[in-house]
Amino acid sequence: MNWDWNFFFGYLTNGLMLQGAWTTIWLSVTSMILGLGLGVSAGMMKMYGNRALRWIAEFYIWLFRGTPVLIQLIIIYTGLPQLGIRLSVVESAIIGLALNEGAYLAEVIRSGIMSVDKGQTDASRAVGMTWRQRMWMVILPQATRTIIPPLGNQFNGMLKTTSLASVISMEELMRNAQMLAQIEFRVLEAYTVAAVWYLVLVSIWGLIQVRIEAHYEKPFGPAAAVSPDAKKDIEKILRNSGQA
Amino acid sequence: MTQQDPTTQPKGRTWARTIGEPIVIIDKVHKAFGENHVLKNVSMTVGKSEVVVVCGRSGSGKSTLLRCIDQLETIDEGTIHAAGHLMGFREKNGKRVALKDSEIALQQRDLGMVFQNFNLFPHVSVIDNVTMAPIRILKRDKTEALDEARTLLQRVGLPDKENAYPRQLSGGQQQRVAIARALAMKPKVMLFDEPTSALDPEMISEVLEVMIDLSNQGMTMIVVTHEMGFARAAADRVILMHDGRIVEEAPPEKFFTNPESEHTSLFLSKILQH
Numbered sequence A: 001m002n003w004d005w006n007f008f009f010g011y012l013t014n015g016l017m018l019q020g021a022w023t024t025i026w027l028s029v030t031s032m033i034l035g036l037g038l039g040v041s042a043g044m045m046k047m048y049g050n051r052a053l054r055w056i057a058e059f060y061i062w063l064f065r066g067t068p069v070l071i072q073l074i075i076i077y078t079g080l081p082q083l084g085i086r087l088s089v090v091e092s093a094i095i096g097l098a099l100n101e102g103a104y105l106a107e108v109i110r111s112g113i114m115s116v117d118k119g120q121t122d123a124s125r126a127v128g129m130t131w132r133q134r135m136w137m138v139i140l141p142q143a144t145r146t147i148i149p150p151l152g153n154q155f156n157g158m159l160k161t162t163s164l165a166s167v168i169s170m171e172e173l174m175r176n177a178q179m180l181a182q183i184e185f186r187v188l189e190a191y192t193v194a195a196v197w198y199l200v201l202v203s204i205w206g207l208i209q210v211r212i213e214a215h216y217e218k219p220f221g222p223a224a225a226v227s228p229d230a231k232k233d234i235e236k237i238l239r240n241s242g243q244a
Numbered sequence B: 001m002t003q004q005d006p007t008t009q010p011k012g013r014t015w016a017r018t019i020g021e022p023i024v025i026i027d028k029v030h031k032a033f034g035e036n037h038v039l040k041n042v043s044m045t046v047g048k049s050e051v052v053v054v055c056g057r058s059g060s061g062k063s064t065l066l067r068c069i070d071q072l073e074t075i076d077e078g079t080i081h082a083a084g085h086l087m088g089f090r091e092k093n094g095k096r097v098a099l100k101d102s103e104i105a106l107q108q109r110d111l112g113m114v115f116q117n118f119n120l121f122p123h124v125s126v127i128d129n130v131t132m133a134p135i136r137i138l139k140r141d142k143t144e145a146l147d148e149a150r151t152l153l154q155r156v157g158l159p160d161k162e163n164a165y166p167r168q169l170s171g172g173q174q175q176r177v178a179i180a181r182a183l184a185m186k187p188k189v190m191l192f193d194e195p196t197s198a199l200d201p202e203m204i205s206e207v208l209e210v211m212i213d214l215s216n217q218g219m220t221m222i223v224v225t226h227e228m229g230f231a232r233a234a235a236d237r238v239i240l241m242h243d244g245r246i247v248e249e250a251p252p253e254k255f256f257t258n259p260e261s262e263h264t265s266l267f268l269s270k271i272l273q274h
Helices: A003-012 A013-047 A053-064 A069-083 A089-114 A117-126 A129-167 A175-183 A187-217 A228-243 B062-069 B100-106 B126-136 B141-156 B171-183 B201-216 B227-234 B252-257 B262-273
Strands: B020-032 B036-049 B051-055 B077-082 B089-092 B093-096 B111-114 B187-194 B220-224 B237-242 B245-250
Touching: A003 A117, A003 A187, A013 A053, A013 A089, A013 A187, A053 A187, A053 B237, A069 A089, A069 A129, A089 A129, A117 A129, A117 B077, A117 B111, A129 A187, A129 B077, A129 B093, A129 B100, A129 B126, A175 A187, A175 B089, A175 B220, B020 B062, B020 B220, B036 B062, B036 B111, B036 B220, B036 B245, B051 B062, B051 B227, B062 B077, B062 B187, B062 B220, B077 B201, B093 B111, B111 B171, B126 B141, B126 B171, B141 B171, B171 B201, B227 B252, B237 B262, B245 B252, B245 B262
Parallel strands: B051 B220, B051 B237, B111 B187, B187 B220
Antiparallel strands: B020 B036, B020 B077, B089 B093, B237 B245
């Protein structure tokens, strides 16, 4: 059996693969949003919580960063029913991926918040903002700028990590490629098509990420950010070099 | 705004200020950072519309005093009354109870603070820096707050910068926006923490002009600064701090010509050498 382009192109536009790609997208987005919520909560608890909250956050981060996602997914879907907790495939996939993502994002969020200048806290307190107000209006919007690039990379990873949900029979790209491969035994073509789809999704995300980063960078960006003083200096240097 | 340099040519007060009732009362305040006893039994009173300049070497506790008044630091002992509030505490059955963060925030709204490093909000435009607190915290009417912010920007000499981001402004311009931002909350007292120390020499005067203008309009001001020109031109009283204590407290005429403390003479001789 040689490589057959007919199978390749056939699979590329096969309904099962398109459906799988769509599932991969919404599974990634949903898990990422929930994971972000968990990450912000855990990050904040670790930074500002009392001892109990800090301990809970630390434990959560330690547990989910220290174990493979694959095992987390299998335990949630096939292990928990033993304790009487029965979750559907979709629920298990989303919960497992979100819990795992949140543990990683907690650290990303924490470093983002720590990157904001301490003077910003002083300034926002001085105009009479409460903790909640200064977090919401001053600290988090500035932390976002630091958080966005690693967040984008995490989402890039998420798009591919969802393939692990195939083991609990979540019908996303990977699982559907498996099914196609089993029908006609065109294993190479089927998985190559799945790989191409992941590349396409990740590349599209890359384009979106650039735009989001540019948006949050705008108030800070170096382009057109030359201060009047710097401009004066530059003009002076240019003038002097012209005279010399 | 004129380009005259008030550090070398003090203009003097344009009208004799009437100093009103005490609006800031600091009583036997102590503050320590760990082993480091920064404020030692500091007491002072500032009347309404009075301008007090606080100077002293770095590490003398002058910035900490200002930060304690605005509750950016919590005092260990003593009391601070400002703009009618017992700052940071509440009296309950004769005992002091520390206020919650949100209650302190309410007190802080009556005081304005200007920082050495400006600390403008870099993620929003100049006009949003000025209107953020009035609109989103005081829930003021948006158009009204915008109008007032524009008037304030005019007053600090930056009417054409409302859509710029802080990074596009020079240091002197940023500091003037910071003053406008503080004024937008209609504070009863303005605190300045070395407002010109981070500025290039040619920008110091533009900030001092705004401050002198403010003092002439009757604003109560406590200014930590090394600009003795400003002290001569605008201060009603000059205070020297040394090692966490107030060692000299006098009207500028007396402070500069006939100080009582040896620390003052030493400080002045060092400052004037520059």
